[in-house]
Amino acid sequence: MDMGFVLQQIINGFSLGSMYALIAIGYTLVYGVLRLINFAHGDIMMVGAFSAFIALGVLTGWKFDHISMAVFFTAVTISIIVTSIVGILTYVSAYKPLLDKGAPKISLLITAIGISFFLESLFNVIANQYLGGTYQAFYFPKWFSTIIHIGSLTIPVLTIIVPILTLILLLGVLYILYRTKVGIAIRALAFDIYTVKLMGANSNFIIGFVFALGSALAAIGGVAYAMAYPSIDPYMGMLVGLKAFAAAVVGGIGSVTGAVIGGFILGFAEIAIPGFFPELGGWKDAFAFILLIFVLLFKPTGIMGIDFERQRF
Amino acid sequence: MSAKKYFALIAIVTAIFIAFLYFSPHIFGSYTITVLGNIYIFIILAISYNLINGVTGQFSLEPNGFVAIGAYVTAILLLSPELKEELYMLSPPLPLIRDVFLNPNNPINPFLALLISGAFSALLALILAFPVFRVRGDYLAIVTLGFGFIIRIFLINNPEISNGSMGLDSIPGFASYFWIGVICLVAVILIYNIVYSKFGRAMKAVRDDEDAALAMGVNTFKTKTLAFMTSAFFEGVGGGLLASSIGSISPDQFTFMLTFQLLIIIVLGGLGSMSGAIIGTFLFLGSMELLRPLDNSAWHLGPIHGIPGLRMVVFSILLLLIMLFARRGLLGDKEIWDYIKIKRNKY
Numbered sequence: 001m002d003m004g005f006v007l008q009q010i011i012n013g014f015s016l017g018s019m020y021a022l023i024a025i026g027y028t029l030v031y032g033v034l035r036l037i038n039f040a041h042g043d044i045m046m047v048g049a050f051s052a053f054i055a056l057g058v059l060t061g062w063k064f065d066h067i068s069m070a071v072f073f074t075a076v077t078i079s080i081i082v083t084s085i086v087g088i089l090t091y092v093s094a095y096k097p098l099l100d101k102g103a104p105k106i107s108l109l110i111t112a113i114g115i116s117f118f119l120e121s122l123f124n125v126i127a128n129q130y131l132g133g134t135y136q137a138f139y140f141p142k143w144f145s146t147i148i149h150i151g152s153l154t155i156p157v158l159t160i161i162v163p164i165l166t167l168i169l170l171l172g173v174l175y176i177l178y179r180t181k182v183g184i185a186i187r188a189l190a191f192d193i194y195t196v197k198l199m200g201a202n203s204n205f206i207i208g209f210v211f212a213l214g215s216a217l218a219a220i221g222g223v224a225y226a227m228a229y230p231s232i233d234p235y236m237g238m239l240v241g242l243k244a245f246a247a248a249v250v251g252g253i254g255s256v257t258g259a260v261i262g263g264f265i266l267g268f269a270e271i272a273i274p275g276f277f278p279e280l281g282g283w284k285d286a287f288a289f290i291l292l293i294f295v296l297l298f299k300p301t302g303i304m305g306i307d308f309e310r311q312r313f
Numbered sequence: 314m315s316a317k318k319y320f321a322l323i324a325i326v327t328a329i330f331i332a333f334l335y336f337s338p339h340i341f342g343s344y345t346i347t348v349l350g351n352i353y354i355f356i357i358l359a360i361s362y363n364l365i366n367g368v369t370g371q372f373s374l375e376p377n378g379f380v381a382i383g384a385y386v387t388a389i390l391l392l393s394p395e396l397k398e399e400l401y402m403l404s405p406p407l408p409l410i411r412d413v414f415l416n417p418n419n420p421i422n423p424f425l426a427l428l429i430s431g432a433f434s435a436l437l438a439l440i441l442a443f444p445v446f447r448v449r450g451d452y453l454a455i456v457t458l459g460f461g462f463i464i465r466i467f468l469i470n471n472p473e474i475s476n477g478s479m480g481l482d483s484i485p486g487f488a489s490y491f492w493i494g495v496i497c498l499v500a501v502i503l504i505y506n507i508v509y510s511k512f513g514r515a516m517k518a519v520r521d522d523e524d525a526a527l528a529m530g531v532n533t534f535k536t537k538t539l540a541f542m543t544s545a546f547f548e549g550v551g552g553g554l555l556a557s558s559i560g561s562i563s564p565d566q567f568t569f570m571l572t573f574q575l576l577i578i579i580v581l582g583g584l585g586s587m588s589g590a591i592i593g594t595f596l597f598l599g600s601m602e603l604l605r606p607l608d609n610s611a612w613h614l615g616p617i618h619g620i621p622g623l624r625m626v627v628f629s630i631l632l633l634l635i636m637l638f639a640r641r642g643l644l645g646d647k648e649i650w651d652y653i654k655i656k657r658n659k660y
Contacts (some may be wrong), residue, residue: 037455097637109372109454110580111636117573118629124622238569239462245455282470289459296444296452 004152009275010268015159017267018166019228022221023244024251024259025173026214032190032254033210034099039112040090041218042241043119046234047086048219049226050123052079053138054131064139072141080219087215088208090115096204116238123234135233138226162224169217170260177256182209190254243288250295252302261303266291323502334494350490352598353497354554359578359590360504361547366576367585367646368508369540370520374572375438375457378464379545381567382437383430383552385468385475388484388562390426391417400481403472410474423487427496427553434549435542442538461569468564480563481556488557496554500547505587507543516540520585570625574601577632583642588649593642601628 023045030038055075060067094111127134144158177183185206188196197203225240226232243266251262266288274281295302338346358376365373392400394411405411415422441460445453468475475481488496507513515536518526527533556562578597582589604624606612612619635642644652 035451037451039454094633094637098640101640103640104370106366106370106372106584107636107640110576111633113374113573113576114629114632114636118626118633121622121625121629125620125626128622129620242455242459242462246459249452249455283466286463286466289456289463292452292459293441293444293456296448296456300448 005275008153008155009272011153011155011159013268013271014163014264015228015267016271017247017264018163018260019221019225019263020240020244020247020266021166021260021263022169022217022224023241024248024263025170025256026218027245027248028251028253028256028259029173029186029210029214031248033186033193033207034095034108036095036105036108037112037245038090038214039109039241040115040119041214042237042239042244043116044083044087044090044215044237045218045222045225045241045244046123046232046237047119048079048083048215048222049138049232049236050127050234051082052076052219052223052226053136053232055079055082056139067139067141069141069143076220076223079223080216083219083222084212084215086119087211087218091208091211096207116241120234120238127234135231138230138232140227140230144227158224158227162228165220165224166260169220170256173213173217173256176213182206186210239285243285246288246292249302250291252304255302255304258302258304265303327498327502330498331495334491338490346490348598348602350488350493350558352594353493354551354558355575355578355594355598356497356591357500357547357551357554359575359582359594360501360587361544361551362575363579363582363585363587363590364504364508364516364547365540365544367579367583367590368513368520369516369537370585371537371541372454373457373541373544374454374569374576375441375460375541375545376548376575377567377569377571378457378461379434379438379548380552380555380571381461381464381468381564382434383427383549384556384562384567385481385552386430386433386549387426387553388481388556389413389474390415390429391423391485391487391557392481392483396483400483401472401476402479403477405473406476407473417485417487423485423557427550430553431546431549434545434552438542438545439538442541446534446537446541458569458572461567461572465564465567475564478564480561480566482561484556484560484562486557486560488554493554493558496550500550501587501591504543504547508587512536512539517585574628577628579642580632580635581642583644583646585646586642586644586648589642589644592644592649 023041026041026044027038030036030041052075055078056064056067056072059071059075094115095108098108098111124134127136144156144161146157148155148157148160175183177186185196185201186209188199188201189203189206193203196206221244222237225236244263247262247266248259249262250265251258251260253259269287269291270284273287274284299305337349341349358380362373362376365371365375389397389410390413393414393416397406397411415426417423417426441456445456469478471477472479508516515526515531518529518531519533519536523533526536552567559566574597578593579590580593581597582591582593601624604627607619607623607627608621609619610621
């Protein structure tokens, strides 16, 4: 086997894996705090990609042939803010009223599916009515697709930047969780929500912060995903979101580091298996679930082995 | 209710419904009959979905996967080998797939095909249940949702089994309006008897308090697995009926949209209520037909214009509103006669 080919696969796997990782962190944070599989999280990532696309369109007057870096980063910043607000809104308008009423878990899950489907069909209507079609090509500064040659490897800049960015963001999230007051509150909330409320902490603010943090990361993941497959559609978040959730479980749901590791494993599997066994290429999308089923069978706590009775994040 | 009264009641309901099935094509137009036939199939799907989601309380998103399996198994069983040779354009069918054939001219065979479809779905449900119910049911939703995607990927990537994305057509139309209605009735009676049996009480115990049920000696793993399998069985049968009544199937027909529609139906009717699921089906499919103009861009009402896809926005908002303000749906987890009659102890 050619060494260059193997290295190429590893780098591509890292790059794809970091997108899953960015989305998986959001799942793991919300699951850790509320014990809720936030089905809408994949669609939050879609909202991130779409709002970046719309912001770019508005900023450039819908002429995408030359996008400057400044415009691009403004658009991404707008997208992060919008997506965080959408994330907080899903909590405030849907999950919080149910939690306050003490609704059973199944109601929360159905609501999550409802939000997911609502966002998909809403953006489907928006895309059809105002953007001129369900599928949109995603444009970004040419610099990201500049090819770097290292030995026999040919790597676009984007493929290198995304994993590095993901690791920096992971460190950032870990810093927030373990070195700031909000982070301590989040971990305390994950441990025992009622006691934390009794201690006078503003649980709504903390949970809202968790949703905003997860959504912001999902927005970055969504933009990265849109740049890698330069196209977006309203249903893109569904499958990616599910895979990211599978990655979070593989890594150990509730663990932020686990989510990133799970994301990388899934990314590797999706790139390497079709790379080495081309006949399995069509099955790429199924790997995540097969992996998930095996993890549930043999190690339900995932790689990081988070045991919810004793530890968090 | 004594056993004698119960059987008398079932006989009366059956007689009335079959009379209705027999005479309704003479009363209503063909459009209404098509919609009604569709409603009967959806009733089968909704009450079986309600069995796992409402009665057992395990949040699952499986219907589209099992309906697809049922549809394909029925289609493959009922298409003749010669026809399959012709239909499979992307790649010749596997010898096994080509040769399995139940001649639909024999009146028993279509029903046999439906039973096999159901059994096949139930078997797959058993395989899925093992990893999922070992841990708490949380992951069921994700695994079943992923399962739907896997089925779709499988159907698209194995043209020698399913003719890939082209799908299958010329499926024998044995599922006439009358027979769909009869099968729907049988399914309703069977599932009703399951829900109000000892086994059904075990399911409700699992829903209400899994730990307590376990402590009282209910084998929760077995209960959940059997509920899931029963649900899958009837969804497979419903899929077979759908394939036969439409006549052509393709992987794109069985997306998550189908599951979402069923979810709205059972939430609208009230999770855990069978009569609720049936009423929900009528209301949902009826309003789907009534709101059809919303998807048509030529339609407008004052400033509101129809936009393709607007209907699903309306329905997803409807689902969210039900969850937020009327979580129990129309009937809660009771049956409609519990409201009509003087309350008495059912158990």
